[in-house]
Amino acid sequence: xxxxxxxxxxxxxxxxxxxxxxxxxxxxxxxxxxxxxxxxxxxxxxxxxxxxxxxxxxxxxxxxxxxxxxxxxxxxxxxxxxxxxxxxxxxxxxxxxxxxxxxxxxxxxxxxxxxxxxxxxxxxxxxxxxxxxxxxxxxxxxxxxxxxxxxxxxxxxxxxxxxxxxx
Amino acid sequence: xxxxxxxxxxxxxxxxxxxxxxxxxxxxxxxxxxxxxxxxxxxxxxxxxxxxxxxxxxxxxxxxxxxxxxxxxxxxxxxxxxxxxxxxxxxxxxxxxxxxxxxxxxxxxxxxxxxxxxxxxxxxxxxxxxxxxxxxxxxxxxxxxxxxxxxxxxxxxxxxxxxxxxxxxxxxxxxxxxxxxxxxxxxxxxxxxxxxxxxxxxxxxxxxxxxxxxxxxxxxxxxxxxxxxxxxxxxxxxxxxxxxxxxxxxxxxxxxxxxxxxxxxxxxxxxxxxxxxxxxxxxxxxxxxxxxxxxxxxxxxxxxxxxxxxxxxxxxxxxxxxxxxxxxxxxxxxxxxxxxxxxxxxxx
Numbered sequence: 001x002x003x004x005x006x007x008x009x010x011x012x013x014x015x016x017x018x019x020x021x022x023x024x025x026x027x028x029x030x031x032x033x034x035x036x037x038x039x040x041x042x043x044x045x046x047x048x049x050x051x052x053x054x055x056x057x058x059x060x061x062x063x064x065x066x067x068x069x070x071x072x073x074x075x076x077x078x079x080x081x082x083x084x085x086x087x088x089x090x091x092x093x094x095x096x097x098x099x100x101x102x103x104x105x106x107x108x109x110x111x112x113x114x115x116x117x118x119x120x121x122x123x124x125x126x127x128x129x130x131x132x133x134x135x136x137x138x139x140x141x142x143x144x145x146x147x148x149x150x151x152x153x154x155x156x157x158x159x160x161x162x163x164x165x166x167x
Numbered sequence: 168x169x170x171x172x173x174x175x176x177x178x179x180x181x182x183x184x185x186x187x188x189x190x191x192x193x194x195x196x197x198x199x200x201x202x203x204x205x206x207x208x209x210x211x212x213x214x215x216x217x218x219x220x221x222x223x224x225x226x227x228x229x230x231x232x233x234x235x236x237x238x239x240x241x242x243x244x245x246x247x248x249x250x251x252x253x254x255x256x257x258x259x260x261x262x263x264x265x266x267x268x269x270x271x272x273x274x275x276x277x278x279x280x281x282x283x284x285x286x287x288x289x290x291x292x293x294x295x296x297x298x299x300x301x302x303x304x305x306x307x308x309x310x311x312x313x314x315x316x317x318x319x320x321x322x323x324x325x326x327x328x329x330x331x332x333x334x335x336x337x338x339x340x341x342x343x344x345x346x347x348x349x350x351x352x353x354x355x356x357x358x359x360x361x362x363x364x365x366x367x368x369x370x371x372x373x374x375x376x377x378x379x380x381x382x383x384x385x386x387x388x389x390x391x392x393x394x395x396x397x398x399x400x401x402x403x404x405x406x407x408x409x410x411x412x413x414x415x416x417x418x419x420x421x422x423x424x425x426x427x428x429x430x431x432x433x434x435x436x437x438x439x440x441x442x443x444x445x446x447x448x449x450x451x452x453x454x455x456x457x458x459x460x461x462x463x464x465x466x467x468x469x470x471x472x473x474x475x476x477x478x479x480x481x482x483x484x485x486x487x488x489x490x491x492x493x494x495x496x497x498x499x500x501x502x503x504x505x506x507x508x509x510x511x512x513x514x515x
Contacts, residue, residue, distance in 0.1 A: 025314065057300075073309070082394075128291065128292060
């Protein structure tokens with residue numbers, strides 16, 4: 001059952017992700033991306049990570065993609081303006097990344113070590129508690145560094161967007 | 168219970184919850200028109216049935232019969248999709264709302280014991296699930312406004328997107344204080360932690376009463392459901408009807424249902440998180456069934472929606488944004504700070 005669901009989620013993710021970059025209308029692309037996000041959340045649920053699944057929907061589908069749509073609607077993009085003759089570079093980069101991924105997948109063994117949070121442990125401790133404890137003890141420094149980087153990005157956006165008004 | 172009976176019970180519970188919610192939505196419109204009528208010294212609906220009691224049914228039939236118009240130049244697929252995208256998140260949110268406590272086990276012949284519970288499911292991330300759904304609800308409005316190919320609709324949709332993003336931040340963070348004190352994201356566990364009188368409800372409980380958070384939650388909830396005085400997405404005086412200007416018949420009804428279902432949903436969350444859910448305000452009143460108390464709290468909160476609507480004028484758009492970012496968010500953050508300090512000392 002879980003495997004069947006995995007293939008369903010994986011298949012839809014691949015399909016809609018392809019649609020995101022191939023569809024001509026940017027609004028349709030955004031809707032495909034919405035479907036992709038929901039199915040990624042489904043994958044997280046299959047992995048017993050309900051917290052991450054909810055955050056995935058809340059942050060990516062609920063906030064970031066709404067802002068994308070907002071901008072797309074405000075700019076009213078014409079279909080021709082999106083492709084700046086990038087196809088050749090795109091294909092080249094795609095082939096390079098695909099071969100790299102294939103190389104990594106073929107050379108690595110996956111079940112090398114099982115972490116402390118097996119499904120049984122997660123059921124006992126609680127998913128949210130496990131994530132919280134790991135974030136605020138073991139990974140406190142990376143967590144704070146990540147928030148600092150976000151803060152820098154935020155300040156940068158404000159500085160770039162703000163213009164001095166000359167009177 | 169075997170798998171088939173379990174499935175039947177779950178589907179039955181979902182059916183009961185859906186029918187209850189939709190009936191409440193229908194009669195909320197009646198309740199709203201009556202309350203507004205009395206507040207403005209009128210009678211409200213009086214013609215259909217005794218004191219207008221059948222008015223919601225007549226309205227529903229009328230909407231059902233109306234012609235479904237799709238404006239020329241509209242994007243047909245998204246135009247039809249948007250009302251559904253708006254209604255589904257509002258309705259599936261009720262899956263995690265607990266209507267009461269305990270469970271009912273009935274021994275049936277040939278089938279065995281069948282257990283009924285007053286909620287569809289008890290997710291361990293209940294509140295996050297609800298917040299995620301409420302943020303997804305903006306798509307219906309945004310896409311509906313865009314697909315209508317009308318300036319009023321587009322402006323309404325864009326306003327709504329900006330408003331929902333700004334206020335859902337305050338909405339989510341106003342709940343964090345309670346989550347800190349309860350130590351759980353499950354709505355059932357949060358409600359169970361508030362048993363034994365109103366002084367245990369999180370709005371009034373020690374170490375730090377969340378009454379400020381409740382007020383902030385109320386304001387953010389009104390903004391999140393696009394109700395007056397925050398109904399800029401559908402401001403009649405400037406935008407005709409905002410994002411659903413071009414909608415008619417059942418598609419319009421879907422938007423309408425979604426708005427009222429969302430109102431019930433945010434009221435349910437307020438009742439559970441801040442006001443003790445199904446618990447009675449005094450222990451000696453425990454003989455009254457929990458669902459009565461729960462519905463009473465929900466309706467008090469809903470009444471506030473109407474009261475505010477009848478009292479306050481609509482905000483200007485810049486006031487709305489300034490208020491959201493410069494007043495609500497700092498207050499909510501201060502509440503989290505004070506609550507966590509209080510909880511830290513209380514628990515040690």
